[in-house]
Amino acid sequence: MIKLVVTDVDDTLLNSKHEISKKNREIIKRCKKKDIKVILASGRPDFGMLPMIKELGLNNYDNYLLSFNGARITNIKTKEQVYEKFLSKERLKFLVDVALKNNCDILTYQNGKILTSSDNKYARIESELVGAELLIKANMKDYINESAAKVIILKEPSEALKIKEKLEKELSDSYEVAMSKPFFIEINDKGISKGVSLSSLCKKLGFKKENVIALGDGLNDLSMIEFAGIGVAMSNAGDIVREKADFITKSNDEDGFAYAIEKFVFERE
Numbered sequence: 581m582i583k584l585v586v587t588d589v590d591d592t593l594l595n596s597k598h599e600i601s602k603k604n605r606e607i608i609k610r611c612k613k614k615d616i617k618v619i620l621a622s623g624r625p626d627f628g629m630l631p632m633i634k635e636l637g638l639n640n641y642d643n644y645l646l647s648f649n650g651a652r653i654t655n656i657k658t659k660e661q662v663y664e665k666f667l668s669k670e671r672l673k674f675l676v677d678v679a680l681k682n683n684c685d686i687l688t689y690q691n692g693k694i695l696t697s698s699d700n701k702y703a704r705i706e707s708e709l710v711g712a713e714l715l716i717k718a719n720m721k722d723y724i725n726e727s728a729a730k731v732i733i734l735k736e737p738s739e740a741l742k743i744k745e746k747l748e749k750e751l752s753d754s755y756e757v758a759m760s761k762p763f764f765i766e767i768n769d770k771g772i773s774k775g776v777s778l779s780s781l782c783k784k785l786g787f788k789k790e791n792v793i794a795l796g797d798g799l800n801d802l803s804m805i806e807f808a809g810i811g812v813a814m815s816n817a818g819d820i821v822r823e824k825a826d827f828i829t830k831s832n833d834e835d836g837f838a839y840a841i842e843k844f845v846f847e848r849e
Contacts, residue, residue: 582845584787585611586646586778586804587837588796589622589629590709590761592814595833598709600636607838608636610846619781621646621774623760623800625689625729626654628710648729649758649768649800650777663780665769666727673721675731675767678751682743684765685734688724695720702734702763730768737762758800766800775803793844795829795837797821812840 587593595601611618618638620629626647633639633656644662645654653663667675672688676697679686687696687703693713696703697720707714717723735743744765748757756768774796782792794801794808797817805811805825813825814836822828827844830836 581791582793582810583616583791584782584785584793585616585618585841585845586621586774586792586794586808587618588774588798588801589620589624589632591797591816591832592795592801593620593832593837600632601835601838603835603838605636607841608638611841612637612641614845615641616845617643617785619644619646621650621778621794621796621801621804623649623730623732623764623766624710625712626652627692628712631711644781646774646777646781649756649760649766649772650774651729651768651772653777653781662784663777664729665772666729667731667769668727669724671769672724672728672731675733675755676721676724678747679731679733682733682746684743686720686731687734688728688731690715690724690726690728695723696734700734706732706764730766730772732760733765733767734763735765740765758798758802760798760800773803774801775805775807778804778807793841795840797832810844812844 608618639656643656645656651665654661676686685697685700687694693715694707695715699716740763744759754770756772758766760766790809792808793810794804795812797814811826813822813828814832815828816831829840
């Protein structure tokens, strides 16, 4: 029996207009009535998802949030941080140097704002997605004064995958390197992923893999898709994600989230 629905946000729960469709909202309401937890798991910071959580009423019962690719787990109702593993100021500054040496821009989070190395369209996309102010500082290392969950290295899609593979080889002993969008290379502390975070939460809640369905589209969703009893890839997901999934649902513009939940949760009742 499915007790936990875990979903990525961008290009999964949200359509191309960055909206939650009426059908997806209805399915979430049905899950709540059945006391099935619907958990958002995203590379986004927690403050970038709280308006969506309130809009969907996911804060009205004992529920959780997986943010920063799993670097933080928060109990939404009590505000308790169940788990957190952030990068130190020194490691953030090291990663700024890594990005610049590879001719890439980079961003991270400081004091609830997005700090980036230069004015670029990809940093502006992140700012719009999470609703946070963008601080553009060429000497951004001087403005890093607290730890952060991750950095995002920014590069054109035509070059990003090669940079990601290069950084994986160079940094894999100490960092996790994943892609959430064709132009976002996300770097967390070693051992951080949505799958690891989800596994930890399941242990806390007493759930087995068989109780979980996880949906996503990006490479940073792969670990939770592989962990879940039912791993679902959106049809708009990349080849690797679709190959590893148990089921490929419709696209994020065709209510693929609702289609999969209806099929695997409600049709099996």
